[in-house]
Amino acid sequence: MKPVRLLPWVAVAAALTAPRWLPQRVVALRGKVFELVNGDDAITLPNERFGPDRFREVYSHPAAGGRSEGAGLSDLFWYWLSPGPEVHQEHLEAGPRYDDVARTTQRFLAGSSDALSATAARCAAKVLDELVPGELSVPRLRDLMMPIWAEFNYELVFGEPCPRRARELIVGNAADVVNALKCTDLRHPRRRARLTRYLRSRVDAGDVVHELPGALSTSEQVHYLQGTFFNTSVVQLSEGMAHLLLVLAQHPHVQRRLADEPGDERYFAHVLDETMRVFPLFGIAHRITTDDIRVDERTTLPRGSVLCFSYPDYHATGHQDPESFDPSRWERLSAKDAAHIPFGVASNRPCPAWRLSPLAMRAVTREVLARFRLESSVRHTRSLPSRGPCVLVRRGTARDTRALLRFLRVRDRWEDVERSVRQLVLGTWMVLDARRQRLAGRHFERLRQQEPPPGCPAHR
Numbered sequence: 001m002k003p004v005r006l007l008p009w010v011a012v013a014a015a016l017t018a019p020r021w022l023p024q025r026v027v028a029l030r031g032k033v034f035e036l037v038n039g040d041d042a043i044t045l046p047n048e049r050f051g052p053d054r055f056r057e058v059y060s061h062p063a064a065g066g067r068s069e070g071a072g073l074s075d076l077f078w079y080w081l082s083p084g085p086e087v088h089q090e091h092l093e094a095g096p097r098y099d100d101v102a103r104t105t106q107r108f109l110a111g112s113s114d115a116l117s118a119t120a121a122r123c124a125a126k127v128l129d130e131l132v133p134g135e136l137s138v139p140r141l142r143d144l145m146m147p148i149w150a151e152f153n154y155e156l157v158f159g160e161p162c163p164r165r166a167r168e169l170i171v172g173n174a175a176d177v178v179n180a181l182k183c184t185d186l187r188h189p190r191r192r193a194r195l196t197r198y199l200r201s202r203v204d205a206g207d208v209v210h211e212l213p214g215a216l217s218t219s220e221q222v223h224y225l226q227g228t229f230f231n232t233s234v235v236q237l238s239e240g241m242a243h244l245l246l247v248l249a250q251h252p253h254v255q256r257r258l259a260d261e262p263g264d265e266r267y268f269a270h271v272l273d274e275t276m277r278v279f280p281l282f283g284i285a286h287r288i289t290t291d292d293i294r295v296d297e298r299t300t301l302p303r304g305s306v307l308c309f310s311y312p313d314y315h316a317t318g319h320q321d322p323e324s325f326d327p328s329r330w331e332r333l334s335a336k337d338a339a340h341i342p343f344g345v346a347s348n349r350p351c352p353a354w355r356l357s358p359l360a361m362r363a364v365t366r367e368v369l370a371r372f373r374l375e376s377s378v379r380h381t382r383s384l385p386s387r388g389p390c391v392l393v394r395r396g397t398a399r400d401t402r403a404l405l406r407f408l409r410v411r412d413r414w415e416d417v418e419r420s421v422r423q424l425v426l427g428t429w430m431v432l433d434a435r436r437q438r439l440a441g442r443h444f445e446r447l448r449q450q451e452p453p454p455g456c457p458a459h460r
Contacts, residue, residue, distance in 0.1 A: 042073075043301065044284075044308040050295065052317040052339045058293060058301070059309055060347040065094050066288030067349070069444045071306045072435075073286050078443075079434035080180050080187065081231065083196055084223020086443050087216055090232065090349065094290075100215040105228055105352045107210045108156050113359050120360035123151040123162075124367035132372070135397045138404070141242040141388035142178075146171045148364060149237040153229040158202065159209040169195040173226070174234040181235075182385045183427030184419060192226075199225050233353065236281055241361060242388040243279040244272065247325060248365075249374035249390050254327060259369040268362050270330040276342035278325050279382045280311035287348070312382060314339050371395060377405040378412040385419055386412060 046055045058064055068074040068091045078085035085091050089105060092098040127147045132139065150170035154162035162170075173195040179185040200222045202208065212221040248255040254271060261267065286308050293301040301307070316322035317339045319329065333340075343354035351357070368374070372392040379386070389408055393399050 042286075042306040042308055044310055046310065046313055046317065049299075052314055054295060055309065055314050055339075056341075056345065058295065058307065059287075059341075059345050061293050062347075063289050063291035063293050063303075064287045064307055065348055066290045067091050067093055068288075068440050069093060070288045070304050071286060071440075073306065074440035075438050076431060076434040078439040079430065079437060081177065081227060082187075082189070082439065083192060084220065084227055085439065087220045087224050088227035088232070089224070089352070097213070097215045100213040101224060101228075102352065104210065104213045104224075108229070109353055109356050116356055117359050117363040119155055120148075120152055120363040121367055123155070124148045124364040127151065128367060128371060132392060135394040136399055136401075137392050138389060138408070139392065140386070141245050141390050142238050142384065143175075143387055145238040145241040145245075145364075146174055146234060149234045149241075150174065150230070152237075152360065153233050157209065157225060157229055158207055166198065169198050170230045170234060173230055174238070177231050178235045178239070180430065182383060183423040183430065184385050186426055186430065195230060196222060196226055199230075236351075237353075237357065237360070239281055239384065240276070240357065241364060242384060243281075243380075244275050244361065244365065245368060245374055246376055246378075246380050246384075246388045246390060247271070247275050247279075248369075249376035250380060251325060252375075255369070255374060258365065262366045262369070265362070267327070268365070269358065270327040272358055272361065273330050273335050273340065273342070274325055274327045277315045277319075277340055278323070279380070279384075280315055280342060282311045283382065285309045285311065285344070311341070314341070375401050375405060377409040379416065385423065386415065 045058060046052055050058070068078070068085075074091070078091065081088055081091070087097075087101070089098070089101050092101060127144075131144065131147065147167055150167045151162040154160075154166055154170065173192050176185070176188050176191050180187040200219075203212070203218060203222050203225070208225070213224060216224060248258065248271075257264070258268060258271065286306055289301055289303050289305045289307065291303050293305075295301060319339075343351035343357070372394060374390055374392060376388070376390040378389050380388075389412060391401050391404055391408070393401065
């Protein structure tokens with residue numbers, strides 16, 4: 001057969017096998033695109049030279065605390081997280097403003113374990129009973145969880161039940177942010193601005209339950225609320241719950257034990273630790289060195305270096321068969337002694353919700369398992385761009401889901417092909433647009449221009 005005649009068959013074979021090879025190739029190509037954003041000064045840890053012990057040591061170093069100034073990645077993250085990325089707690093540089101914001105966040109997150117758990121359970125019950133009324137449904141777990149955490153965070157901020165309009169605004173904002181972060185869609189500033197206007201009206205009316213950071217202007221206070229509670233908190237809790245519930249859907253024995261023994265807090269902790277180990281919410285956390293860091297007698301990380309801390313690589317170290325999901329491994333391990341930092345490290349901007357999140361997630365899990373049996377056949381990856389399609393079967397209902405699960409598996413594989421190409425195209429476009437706008441770079445240039453020269457009275 002002539003080579004020309006082979007070409008159509010090669011094309012057909014490539015198309016039919018695309019779900020097996022194309023997504024991985026596209027992910028690798030996207031990785032190269034983002035490496036270019038990092039620039040030549042980026043150092044990824046752990047690496048061949050510096051293992052998990054050095055990872056934690058460098059991550060915890062006082063000079064590894066820079067967050068936005070001087071990193072090419074900052075322009076991209078500010079672009080994704082706008083409006084108001086300059087006052088987002090995760091992106092504020094260390095100093096009085098950061099300290100004021102961090103103290104305020106802790107006031108919102110304070111409360112007894114029982115009260116926080118009860119609030120989460122009540123929000124979950126309300127949303128689940130409203131959105132999943134039938135005997136069988138096939139939601140995407142992240143989408144199902146977002147209204148729950150929208151209501152939960154609304155109650156933390158305003159101290160009252162969340163009205164439908166506010167929930168829709170919060171979910172629309174959070175979904176737009178996370179879809180842009182995962183490059184499955186472009187960002188929509190007008191959609192986010194609708195929530196900004198709503199929050200401004202509530203702040204002006206004095207409806208917030210705690211005093212907002214005094215170091216911020218009113219507009220900055222609004223952006224602080226939007227970025228911290230109705231962006232990061234809603235997104236991360238929804239992502240975490242999607243991973244947890246998808247794990248339960250694909251490990252029936254773990255699901256049965258949690259459903260049969262809802263009071264076993266220790267086992268739930270093991271399941272959550274293992275979920276966050278295998279599927280950490282962060283892929284890379286970047287920091288900028290504010291001074292030289294001496295790693296050993298041969299290596300010093302110079303000031304201004306961009307340090308990229310890889311959570312998946314770190315979490316995989318020191319474990320037998322690290323890719324496998326096995327909660328029983330935590331019967332022999334201590335989370336504080338293992339290579340395991342689901343909420344970051346205490347000395348370098350840890351997640352402010354490190355205490356609240358497990359409590360609230362356990363309460364929501366109990367509400368879900370009290371109502372449904374979960375099943376899923378989709379591919380489970382750390383980034384979860386599919387948003388976690390899952391079959392929910394009402395407890396006490398006998399339904400044969402085998403055909404539905406086969407359909408979900410096939411649909412997910414082909415969606416992955418289209419989605420991965422879309423991520424490459426949209427991600428590349430947003431990288432270029434973020435570099436053009438230079439939100440972080442221009443912000444710090446303006447600050448430097450406003451600084452009085454040395455010797456000025458303002459410096460004394």
